[in-house]
Amino acid sequence: MADSVKLLSCFSPEEMSVLVQEEDHIVVIIDSNVKKLYGHLFPYHQIEFDASEKNKILPSVSSITEQLMEAGADRDSFILVVGGGITTDTGAFAASVYFRGVRFGLVPTTLLAQVDAAIGGKNGVNSNGYKNIIGTINLPEFTILCSDFLKTLPEREFNSGLAEMLKTLIIGDRESYFHATEILSREKNPEAIAPFIEKAAAIKAAITGKDLYEHGERKLLNLGHTFAHAIEKETVTSHGEAVAIGITLAAKLSVKLEILDSQEATLIESNFISLGINVKCPVPVKSLIRNMKMDKKKSGNTITFILIEKIGRCITYPVHIANLEEALYDLS
Secondary structure (H helix, E strand, O other), X not given: OOOOXXXXXXXXXXXXXXXXXXXXXXXXEEEHHHHHHHHHHOOOEEEEEOOOHHHOOHHHHHHHHHHHHHOOOOOOOEEEEEEOHHHHHHHHHHHHHHHHOOEEXXXXXXXXXXXXXXXXXXXXXXXXXXXXXXXXXXXXXXXXXEHHHHHHOOHHHHHHHHHHHHHHHHHHOHHHHHHHHHHHHHOOOHHHHHXXXXXXXXHHHHHHHHOOOOXXXXXXXXXXXXXXXXXXXXXXXXXXXXXXXXXXHHHHHHHHOOOOOHHHHHHHHHHHHHOOOOOOXXXXXXXXXXXXXXXXXXXXXXXXXXXXXXXXXXXXXXXXXXXXXXXXXXXX
């Protein structure tokens, strides 16, 4: 069953109470920065989480579970996780393992989380510098999408979310991709993109609802991510920025392998650049290849990439590492 995705044009304790009115004991896990701005909207016991990649680790989960115990949370408690993707990933993982799993809901407050991280049931933490190596697949009771939260989002974080939103449209909705980029070329604000947030979230929820454990179609959601994870391993580039770079590299690789028309690859890159999204790879090809050899999508001497046939349709495509090295040096 897919996530129950709800898009709210505004947010209030009254609206939240409708969703959790049957819950006797609610505990909120909330990003420390989000608490300063929106903590008053969640009148329950709150556990603050200092959201950063360095804190997205097992010791943080242990700390959260200890605080849940101190708050008297038990098997019948409901955990509400409020924040960006790092917070929803970490908080949902903590809820999934606390008492072997308690019910939880997500309130993502960044664009990246609303269109990607908080949709689909993947919850996890990092280990030894590798992203999301330890985790679970466990669906929330609901994921609330509210564009009002995005009004206080810094431009760099907003752009990171745009990259993931456009990624999902490249995978599954050609018409919406062109509509979104046309709208964004005129006005780049939460109100303008609210329909596309809902569209991208719905596409991901539909895909994950059919393939929760990533045996088939869900793999398409990894467009750009093999490159992105390799970039993130070497730099402090944000996830959304790394995905944007990864998508443009995947598009160029798709052209190199004669899967995608070069005009469409050029269009994707120019769309991202015009929206202020960086697509210049900060990592040397040699480092990219070394890190991609550690990717979980590697099997033997091949790495499975998500490549683009055209905007709106992607495919899985195994590439031999030797051929990949040759192609990437050509692209560089």
